[in-house]
Amino acid sequence: MHCYLERSERPALSLSKGPMHSGSELHRSFASLRMTGLVWLVAGCLFLSAASAWAQEKKNSAELVVAAAADLSTVLQEIADRYQKQSGVQLKLSFGASGALTQQIQNGAPFDLFFSADMDYPRQLIAAGAANEASLYQYAVGKLVLWVPADSPLDLTHQDMDHAGMNVLLDPSVKKIAVANPQHAPYGRAAVAALKHAGVYDRVADRLVLGENVAQAAEFVESGNAQAGFVALAHAVAPAMRGKGKYWEVPADFYPPLAQGVVVLSHSQHKKEAAEFVEYIKTKEAAELLRKFGFTLPQN
Numbered sequence: 003m004h005c006y007l008e009r010s011e012r013p014a015l016s017l018s019k020g021p022m023h024s025g026s027e028l029h030r031s032f033a034s035l036r037m038t039g040l041v042w043l044v045a046g047c048l049f050l051s052a053a054s055a056w057a058q059e060k061k062n063s064a065e066l067v068v069a070a071a072a073d074l075s076t077v078l079q080e081i082a083d084r085y086q087k088q089s090g091v092q093l094k095l096s097f098g099a100s101g102a103l104t105q106q107i108q109n110g111a112p113f114d115l116f117f118s119a120d121m122d123y124p125r126q127l128i129a130a131g132a133a134n135e136a137s138l139y140q141y142a143v144g145k146l147v148l149w150v151p152a153d154s155p156l157d158l159t160h161q162d163m164d165h166a167g168m169n170v171l172l173d174p175s176v177k178k179i180a181v182a183n184p185q186h187a188p189y190g191r192a193a194v195a196a197l198k199h200a201g202v203y204d205r206v207a208d209r210l211v212l213g214e215n216v217a218q219a220a221e222f223v224e225s226g227n228a229q230a231g232f233v234a235l236a237h238a239v240a241p242a243m244r245g246k247g248k249y250w251e252v253p254a255d256f257y258p259p260l261a262q263g264v265v266v267l268s269h270s271q272h273k274k275e276a277a278e279f280v281e282y283i284k285t286k287e288a289a290e291l292l293r294k295f296g297f298t299l300p301q302n
Contacts, residue, residue, distance in 0.1 A: 068116075070095055076242070081292075108132060119187070141299075144297060146233075146234070148231075151224070155175050178229060190216070190219075216233055
């Protein structure tokens with residue numbers, strides 16, 4: 003028996019078949035790959051640069067929510083505007099009576115900073131663990147004035163007031179006297195103290211109308227709902243009040259000093275930025291604005 007092995011007749015592979023890459027074509031291919039890599043490298047650098055810029059912008063655009071006593075409604079806005087231009091930090095200001103703001107903070111209101119019209123409310127927050135004791139700073143001393151509309155028959159010149167004092171409030175033309183609510187407004191307590199010091203409180207108590215804060219007390223007089231009112235000097239000299247009234251500065255010994263303090267709040271998510279704004283309040287630039295609106299500066 004014979005076995006026959008058949009030889010496969012498969013065609014041999016030929017390197018000459020099909021396309022061949024010349025040296026110049028290979029060079030162009032590698033060059034293209036290098037260019038593609040360079041493009042991706044540049045794109046990556048641009049992305050990282052943009053991300054870094056975005057992160058810096060986000061940091062610079064941090065927003066501080068500030069609770070502030072109503073006597074600061076004009077001056078603090080000017081201070082905030084200047085600081086924002088310099089730092090990029092946004093400041094959202096909320097004004098009210100210091101006592102009412104303190105209660106809001108204790109109830110969890112999301113403020114970062116608290117500018118009070120006294121030092122007692124910030125200390126209450128510190129005692130309750132709601133504010134940072136190390137950040138407490140007395141930024142100014144406020145002044146109380148008696149303010150009347152421009153057409154009021156009351157003469158508030160210093161010569162007349164030095165002679166008559168608070169007795170001008172006994173004039174029959176004065177039907178209502180506006181004061182901030184003394185239960186939660188330091189300027190309201192100062193007004194009551196001044197009236198008692200002058201010996202006229204019992205004679206005018208039934209004519210007192212209470213504003214929620216010192217700014218509202220000023221509004222009562224400006225609108226004609228009261229014929230006289232005790233307001234902050236900062237309100238009396240504000241541009242919006244020019245030509246609308248006249249005022250007499252109540253002697254400082256008629257009421258306890260209106261020392262005013264600011265404090266960083268414990269639950270703030272921007273403590274660093276809040277502390278930096280407090281440092282700005284200590285600068286000469288901020289001090290000049292406070293003086294412009296009738297505040298005196300403490301001897302810190």
